[in-house]
Amino acid sequence: MASDAEAVELIIRRLKEDRIPEAPFPEEIAEKKKRPRQVAFMDVNLCYPCGKCPEFCPVGCIEYLPEASLPGRGLSPVQDRFQECIGCFICVEVCALLTDYDAVRMYNTDFVEQLLGVEIGDNKPEPHVPAKAYEEYFSDGGSKSVRHLGQGSRIREKMTKEDRQAMGWAK
Ligand code: SF4
Numbered sequence: 001m002a003s004d005a006e007a008v009e010l011i012i013r014r015l016k017e018d019r020i021p022e023a024p025f026p027e028e029i030a031e032k033k034k035r036p037r038q039v040a041f042m043d044v045n046l047c048y049p050c051g052k053c054p055e056f057c058p059v060g061c062i063e064y065l066p067e068a069s070l071p072g073r074g075l076s077p078v079q080d081r082f083q084e085c086i087g088c089f090i091c092v093e094v095c096a097l098l099t100d101y102d103a104v105r106m107y108n109t110d111f112v113e114q115l116l117g118v119e120i121g122d123n124k125p126e127p128h129v130p131a132k133a134y135e136e137y138f139s140d141g142g143s144k145s146v147r148h149l150g151q152g153s154r155i156r157e158k159m160t161k162e163d164r165q166a167m168g169w170a171k
Pocket residue numbers: 042046047048049050051052053054077078094095099101102103104
């Protein structure tokens with residue numbers, strides 16, 4: 001079975017082949033330099049914080065939420081600082097293909113701006129804006145949930161038999 005790092009290498013190769021619109025190649029950057037077409041949000045009700053997507057986000061914008069943001073939870077889930085997200089899809093694929101949770105979706109940037117009343121620019125904001133749960137919007141069953149409008153894995157259905165074997169992936 002492939003290690004997580006090897007599996008993520010494979011995921012990145014397949015994402016490149018899939019030509020993500022306007023997304024830069026993640027290994028070439030460490031910080032957002034261009035407004036992405038889509039940004040990620042985690043469904044905090046689905047995230048069992050395995051720690052995989054924070055490890056592999058190329059700009060390090062996924063953080064564990066403070067316990068107070070979701071009272072009563074044993075383990076705090078993760079959420080990304082969407083203003084820093086480059087729209088690379090890695091967290092979506094990592095969660096969909098390397099965990100049982102499928103907690104992450106990508107949302108059109110224009111849509112997110114309207115929904116949250118924010119502007120998403122070419123650079124990350126200074127000072128940085130901490131992540132929030134956004135449970136009502138991006139979690140299944142939230143009071144204003146738009147999770148069904150998000151895009152999940154782009155490559156799951158395109159994985160070859162060899163890919164599946166390489167990843168030790170039986171799903
Ligand atoms: S990979 Fe999925 S389950 Fe794991 S921390 Fe990220 S969002 Fe949560």
